Amino acid sequence: MTDDLLTTQRNMLALIQSGLAFTKDPFDRDRYQKLQAFLLQQMALNPRLNAAQLKTALAQDPGYVTPKVDVRAFIVKERQVLLVQDVPTQTWALPGGYADVGYSPRENVQREVREETGLAVRVRGLLHIFDTAQRPDIPQVAQFYKLVFDCEPLDGHFEPNMEVDRIGYFDLAALPPLSLNRTTPEQLATLTQLHRTQAFSSTD
Structure with missing residues (x-):
């Protein structure tokens, strides 16, 4: 196909x-x-x-169909990026998920990070917006706009939960098996470059 x-x-x-x-x-x-x-x-x-x-x-929302919004956090420590391991698939991705109604983009990514990792974070800015429709090699039924924010951890600690088994910091040259529908090596490379140049955009 x-x-x-x-x-x-x-x-x-x-x-x-x-x-x-x-x-x-x-x-x-x-x-x-x-x-x-x-x-x-x-x-x-x-x-x-x-x-x-x-x-x-x-399960598409009723009404006029538009792309869905996915928020992700890019958190770096000692040049390694934080990833979370998904419970059902045992694959890894940037922490995040669907944006919920009633929250700003900043609040959504902070909520997702707290739920998945136990960490409170400060959002420094929007790093990049990825369109999943631009990746035909990774087929998805729905189209997603993936908003990735540069975040700084403040406090908190991780405990395994219903969504995430483990968290860890990884070098781009030694990535674990990724959930490609959520996070790809190419996306991580792009985000790393933007993080190094501090190319942030302001966000609510």
């Missing part, structure tokens, strides 16, 4: 979801639902998509 086909399927899924949100005609609603079911069956044939990603597609 080509990357172009996955992009087309993702766009079609968004159009169907938006149609379901706005249509008033019961016959159109039935057609949209049948199209959605057929499209998801076709997407399930892609061996590079997992069940969790298809579940994400089914």
